Amino acid sequence: ETCRLYIAKSHFYRDDNPKFGLFAGVDFQQNETLPNPEIGIPLVDIAVGNYVDQDKFELYNAIIQFLEGKVWMSSFAGMQWEGNHTTTLFSPGVATIANHHSGYYNIDWFQPGVLLRERQDGVVEEGKASPxxxxxxxxxxLTMRAAQNIPAGMELFANLGDVFDDDREDLYQDRITRLDYNEAEDILAKIATFMNKYEKEMKGSFQQDVLDFILDTMVEEVGGKRGKVLRSLLPQTPAKVRKAIEAGGAFMYRNQDLVKSIEWLETHGLCVDYLRSGTSTIPHAGRGAFASRSFKEGDVIAPMPMIPILAEDILDMFMITEYTNEDGQVGLTYDRERPIGQxxxxxxxxGHAESSLLMVPTSPMVNLINxxxxxxxRILWSSHDHVGFDHGIHDIDFREWNMAEVDPQLVFLLIADRDIQEGEEIFIDxxxxxxxxxxxxxxxxxEYLDISGDVWPRRSEDARVEFKNKPYPTDIKRKQIPYPPSSFTACFLETDTVADGEPKDNAEGQEIFQWIGPNSYEDFEGQSLMVCDLQSTQGDETSGYTYTVLTRFKGSPDIVEVKGVPHSAIILLEKPYMSDMHTFGAFRHWIEIPDEMFPQAWRDLRP
Ligand SMILES: C[S@@+](CC[C@H](N)C(=O)[O-])C[C@H]1O[C@@H](n2cnc3c(N)ncnc32)[C@H](O)[C@@H]1O
Structure with a gap:
């Protein structure tokens, strides 16, 4: 069977920092979504503010900084309204294990996949309570997609986003960045066009002279250190120019070691493509992981690189109050006397009962195992050097790990405990x-059922099903609330001023804008989602419905009107702290690591 994704030693692997990376096992065409849609877990209001004691502050600060390198912007999954303060997105699988390359990326988020998801059958039942x-x-x-054509065998590098790259500008000052490569690609393309055109006229060494002249002129134009960097990125002989074009550009030509052969991956890597997501066969358990091939007893089903969280109580949640200090700055107080959950x-x-250390798996689909x-x-500690495992770490108290410099290499293997058929749900104890x-x-x-009965408030997901093809009610004087009480409407909004001659303000004196996009479902992004209030609807079933909505643009206090918003650009979401996961008393417990495999040096809570 083909394996579409492998883990193996990364291009960035160093003996003193043994990083593994994610590799394509097959070709991916530009814009094709990567396999194995993942879950996303919102981290809501996690902050050092939880821990005011000075002795703990440093550790918690280090934990949060480490986690920040593993999480994404919540808007990529449309989860920015889960809380009021800081929500970030943890998404295992491709998004977490693909590395970042300062000069290049070949995958980025496919955001509409999660934003416009439909209900998954049987996971929860509309209107019904469930433990x-x-x-x-x-x-x-949650899926990522190929940002360019990716050849089989190539390491995958994720786009962290322009915002992130801008933030990192200082960090990259001595490094070659994506922008340098972009410039080099432009110059290379021009050189290639020029040389193609005059190839016949330019004999022998004359070609080289012309190339040198072009390179010199361009480098001079850019000037200084950057000019030299640019020159170093470009092929220096006519023959190499041709090879670079064949290889797919300046970056690909200089970095051919990023593409491994499939034989190399089979020998030096581990497949992470043998599990699929589905509705669990266990009632009330949610989703589950299913085998996509058969396994013999003892086979490795998946490697499981783990992210450590050095203190379980960083996941405690408390009531938060905002305060404004004398300088007018807003701060948050975490009320440790009022825990509200985890x-x-x-x-x-x-985790383990005798330790405050937690570890979260990162490979595709394994977080779905029930x-x-x-x-x-069952799980074992890995002894595979394919995934860079450091057993030495078992003897060191985890509070002394040097996480700022080196990612701790903690890897489990998921092993078949008996023969498993394709399609069976995978379980561990x-x-x-x-x-x-x-x-x-x-x-x-x-007890809840005795008091409240087998009912559960309607959720936005229920209403999403209801209003998929039928117009949203827009009666302003709403006697009845048409949507679930916990939900609100948000719109994907890109706007422009209205055409000349059309009214620029409505009867309330609010400025009017015209909806202009995104035009295709594929381009919907969480960043352009705005809270919107539906005022009126136009059109019908055949022509499609559009809406006039009220909204506030980011950073502005003014309410404005946007007209022409299509039905497909409107989505129902839960209000802050109102989705199921915020339910008081919702089940919380970590998964227990078998005692015999849990290192003695990590048992900080042993009585
Ligand atoms: C690591 S997650 C597994 C993936 C999860 N089912 C999902 O849909 O995302 C662990 C959670 O799954 C649910 N779960 C796993 N095994 C279960 C079981 N045997 N019975 C009920 N719930 C289970 C519990 O909610 C548990 O906290």
Whole structure:
């Protein structure tokens, strides 16, 4: 069977910083989505502000800085309204294990996949309570796509976004960046056109003279150190110019070692493409991971590189109050006396009762693996050097790991515990403490049923199904609230001023704008999502519905009107702290690492 994604030693691998990377096992065409749509877990209001004690501050600060390198902007998954302060997105799989290259990227987010997702059958039932409500994430279908044609064997590098690159400008001052390469590609293209055109007239060494002249002139034009950098990125002989064009440009020509052969990946890498997502076969468990091929007992189903979280209580959540100091700056107070729960990420983390260390898996689909008391798979510490594993770390207290410099290499292997058929759901044993916690949760849930009955408030996802093809109600005097009480409408808005001759203000004196995009569903981005209030609707079933909406543009206090917003650009989302995962009493427990494999040096809580 073909393996579409491998983990192997990265282009950035160094003996003192053994990084692994993600590689394409097949060709991907530009804009093609990468396999294995993932879940996203919102991290809501995680902050050092949780920990005012000075002795803890440093550790928690280090944890947060480390995590910041692993998370994404919440708007990529349309989850920016989960909380009021700082929400970030953790998405395992491709988004987390692909490295970043300052000079290049070949994958980036395909945002509409999650923003316009439809309900996944059987995960939760509309209007019905379930002990699983709020215990697993409701963000799924997160995919990345090829930003260019990617040949089989190539390492994948993610686009961290222009904002991120701008922030990093200082950091890159001595490095070659994407912008340098872009410039080099432009020059190379011009050189190639010129040389093609005059190839016949230019004999022998004359070609070289002309190339030298072009390079000298261009470098002079750019000037200084950057000019020299640019020259170093460009092929220096006519023959090399031809080769660079064949290789796909200046970057690809200089970095041919980024493309490995499939034989190399098979020998030096591990496949991370043997699991698929689906609705779990266990009631109330949410989604699950299913085998996409058969396994023999003892086979590696997937390697599981783990992200460490050095203190479990960083996931505690508290009531937050805003205050304004004398200088008018707004700050947040985390009220440690008023805990309100724990981050959803806790349910995806592996831990041990005698330790405050948690670890979250990062490879594709493995976060979907559910618990069964008689499982078909188990975890082991990896001894595969393909994924750069450091066993020395077992002997060091985790609070002394040097995370600022080196990513700790913690890798489990998921092993088949018996023969497994293609299509079977994969289970591991989450351990007795998890099982006990779940049983206690079921008892509390029965009490909930006694008091509240088997009902659950409607959610935006329910309404998304209802209004897929039918117009949203826009009656301003709404006697009845047409949407679930926890939800609000948001619109993908790119706008322009109205055409000449049309009214520029409405009856309320609000400025009017015209909706201009994004024109295709593929281009919808979380960044352009704005809270919007639907005022009126035009059109019909055949022509399609459009809406006039009120909104506020980012950073402006004024309400404005936008007309011509199509039905497909409107989405229902949950208000801050109102989605299922914020439910008070929702199930929270980490997955237990078997005692015999949990290192002694990490047991900081041992009595
Ligand atoms: C690591 S996640 C597994 C993926 C999760 N099912 C999802 O849809 O994202 C762990 C969570 O899955 C659910 N879960 C896993 N095994 C379960 C089981 N045997 N019974 C009920 N819920 C289970 C619980 O909510 C648990 O906290």
């Amino acid at each position: 699983g409500r709020g215990a697993f994430t409701n963000y799924y279908n 981050q959803l990420l806790l349910n995806y983390a592996f 618990h069964a008391p008689y499982p078909n798979a 989450y351990g007795p403490s998890w099982e006990n916690a779940w049983q206690e949760h079921l008892i509390r849930f029965d």
